Amino acid sequence: MYKILIVEDDNTIAEEVGRYLMKWGYEVEAVTDFGDVLGHFGRFLPQLVLMDIGLPFYNGYYWCGEIRKVSQVPVIFVSSASDNMNIVMAVNMGGDDFITKPFDLEVMAAKVQAILRRTYSFSAPTSLMEYKGMILNLSDMTLVCRDEKIELSKNEYRILQTLFENTGKTVTREAIMKRLWDEECFVDDNTLTVNINRLRKKLEGLGVEELIVTKKGIGYRLGEL
Known part of the structure; x- marks a missing residue:
């Protein structure tokens, strides 16, 4: 079972996405302490991260950079800030994909499945x-x-x-x-x-x-x- 970590400031979105992904058989956790995203990542050890950009304390770009210091797990940025500058920034900071809010849950799940399949079909997750x-x-x-x-x-x-x-x-x-x-x-x-x-x-x-x-x-x- 793949584990997915949701780093989303909007509780409603986090809960909705979490429930939907669990229906697909994923194990899901959502970060609640936005000052300790890396610590939650280390305890949960997910195979994929859904990362909002606008977060309390530090933004999603910062936390993606911190995750990249220890892991190459896929990070999908999720944000309403869908201008070219933010998309380019997401890619440059190590993001693997970008989903624009508001989004369709089926499309989001399809992107998650595709990245997990592409990432882990021939290799094991970083330990x-x-x-x-x-x-x-x-x-x-x-x-x-x-x-x-x-x-x-x-x-x-x-x-x-x-x-x-x-x-x-x-x-x-x-x-x-x-x-x-x-x-x-x-x-x-x-x-x-x-x-x-x-x-x-x-x-x-x-x-x-x-x-x-x-x-x-x-x-x-x-x-x-």
């Missing part, structure tokens, strides 16, 4: 993980936080992936080491500590402290921030 507004991209080993994107080393990425997969739990040092290195490569316990410290410094550069919490004598867990 993302989210925690407290931070998005870990499993396909290119990057982390996006507070509008900044950083590249991770293979070990840093695997450490975060392991912790993200075990949110709310403490992961033992032994379990992390097994994830990082295969049996053919012996690495002493100190090497894990070095990797953890390097990752912490990189996160501190993003202004994120206490993401990785040490449970003395056991291992590590994600902090509450």
